[in-house]
Amino acid sequence: MKKIFLIFAVVIFICSQIPSFSQETFENCKILYTDSKYNIASKCFYDRIKADPNDIQSRFWYAASLYFDRKYYLAYEQYNYIAQKYPNSNVGRYSFQEAEKVKKRIQDIQKAKSNDTGTYLNELDKISKWNNMPVRVWIEPCTYTDTAKKAFGEWQTKTNNKVSFVFVKNPNSANIRMEFVDRLRESDSAYNLGFTALKFSGKKNIIAKIEILQRTESNSYKTNSQLYGVMLHEIGHALGISGHSSRNNDIMFPNDFTNDVHLSQRDINTIMSIYSK
Numbered sequence: 683m684k685k686i687f688l689i690f691a692v693v694i695f696i697c698s699q700i701p702s703f704s705q706e707t708f709e710n711c712k713i714l715y716t717d718s719k720y721n722i723a724s725k726c727f728y729d730r731i732k733a734d735p736n737d738i739q740s741r742f743w744y745a746a747s748l749y750f751d752r753k754y755y756l757a758y759e760q761y762n763y764i765a766q767k768y769p770n771s772n773v774g775r776y777s778f779q780e781a782e783k784v785k786k787r788i789q790d791i792q793k794a795k796s797n798d799t800g801t802y803l804n805e806l807d808k809i810s811k812w813n814n815m816p817v818r819v820w821i822e823p824c825t826y827t828d829t830a831k832k833a834f835g836e837w838q839t840k841t842n843n844k845v846s847f848v849f850v851k852n853p854n855s856a857n858i859r860m861e862f863v864d865r866l867r868e869s870d871s872a873y874n875l876g877f878t879a880l881k882f883s884g885k886k887n888i889i890a891k892i893e894i895l896q897r898t899e900s901n902s903y904k905t906n907s908q909l910y911g912v913m914l915h916e917i918g919h920a921l922g923i924s925g926h927s928s929r930n931n932d933i934m935f936p937n938d939f940t941n942d943v944h945l946s947q948r949d950i951n952t953i954m955s956i957y958s959k
Contacts, residue, residue: 712743717898717899718904721751721907724751727741742773742777745761745764757784758784758785758788762777764777765781802932806923806926808925809885811922811956811957811959812845812857812887815845816846816847818855819834820856824862825906833914837921841953841954844954845953857887857889858890861892862896863894875909876893876912887921894913914933923952927948
């Protein structure tokens, strides 16, 4: 299960398209930010800054959006710009503090990546695996389908086909089913973004069902970029990783704010080890 810490008969359901905001008002930008659509929010705030470079309010929120979109160097530049231009103001002093936090995070990321070795097998509750490859996967047809296939593809490519997948049209013939839901039916926490129910016998996987939460706190639909890391994480559980890594550089770390929304070398080493036994 993947968590996020917030700051402020087969029936095929076709997911709705993501709404777009063409009017770059400050409130529209804030709505995008509040919905954690940081990539779109940053573009929204940036358009306001282009129109008025002295719009310090938009610049501050632009920096915050960049930070949560994991564009740390750009976020640092914006916070540092505000801190230097308005050193005696509240926003300047606060931006200085934020710039220092971003700088430390960049240093932590560099350190984590330099130590991206080994596995986290000893941290897991249990391991199991699919005995036959490729694993048959059904993905609910919707606007997120291609992104989901990309997430499965990352696991396959980065393990050099040690784990592989074939996509099927009939969910009843699938080993792994992925659905996009408005509410997680089996989740034990209101903060979970996804849930995987994996049935296994001994160390042999039998069937897995992945649910991905498609709604934001304000009940709008999430973007593909918001869900990609969640998909990667839940696929890891569906492959047989029962438990989590303790390092936030790994996709199997139990929250949505990993350093990078891709598999770490430790993620790859761990699944390779499971499927080499």
